[in-house]
Ligand SMILES: [Fe+2]
């Protein structure tokens with residue numbers, strides 16, 4: 001049982017206690033915390049240029065500063081939209097497991113997690129609607145999809161769910177931590193990224209421990225093929241998550257021509273591979289060290 005592996009682990013219990021206390025100490029009212037100016041200046045960076053999808057490509061040279069600023073605005077709205085969709089999906093999974101067999105021990109922390117994620121979803125959606133007038137839809141195939149070939153065992157499903165949550169949170173945190181510090185960005189933008197980074201550092205610490213334990217538990221019964229399939233699935237998920245930053249509607253909204261061709265050429269550029277590597281450097285190191293990804 002998953003619960004045995006978790007319950008017998010004093011280290012995990014200690015970490016859960018510490019993170020729950022920190023959640024209580026850091027608790028804030030998101031509905032009062034932020035300043036929401038009616039509008040933010042258009043002609044400025046809305047996202048650190050190094051994090052935009054044209055960075056390091058010929059497009060960063062070819063477009064005017066105004067075009068790049070406008071693109072950074074729409075890319076930032078897409079980034080927060082991805083957060084809204086990602087949070088909805090992870091909330092469904094965590095709500096489905098809290099106080100069920102096997103998840104007794106982390107359930108206390110799940111309460112903080114669910115509460116905090118609901119608030120994150122609120123401020124990301126607020127930003128999108130207020131400054132972008134919409135939440136971008138997820139492109140087709142945006143969901144994680146089923147882990148084909150890995151069987152339907154509940155253990156595998158839970159491992160993949162929490163591994164996906166971890167990968168998603170680490171991707172977002174790479175962006176949040178950079179933008180929180182970036183003095184070229186408006187204070188409202190920096191503030192949202194700063195607060196999210198603060199909360200996510202607890203979620204990521206939790207996720208790394210839980211995913212490792214779920215994996216250790218699975219290894220006791222899984223076949224070699226099932227473990228190989230988990231690895232393949234996670235590698236695909238890493239790539240898929242990064243691809244979702246490249247949204248054709250973003251390029252269209254930024255006034256750029258041939259958005260689908262542009263997306264394709266950006267996805268194929270060496271700059272994209274380098275950016276993906278930078279974003280997931282720590283994540284890959286963790287996944288390889290734990291043996292989740294071979
Ligand atoms: Fe979050």
Ligand SMILES: [Fe+2]
Nearest residue numbers: 117169200203
């Ligand atoms: Fe989170």
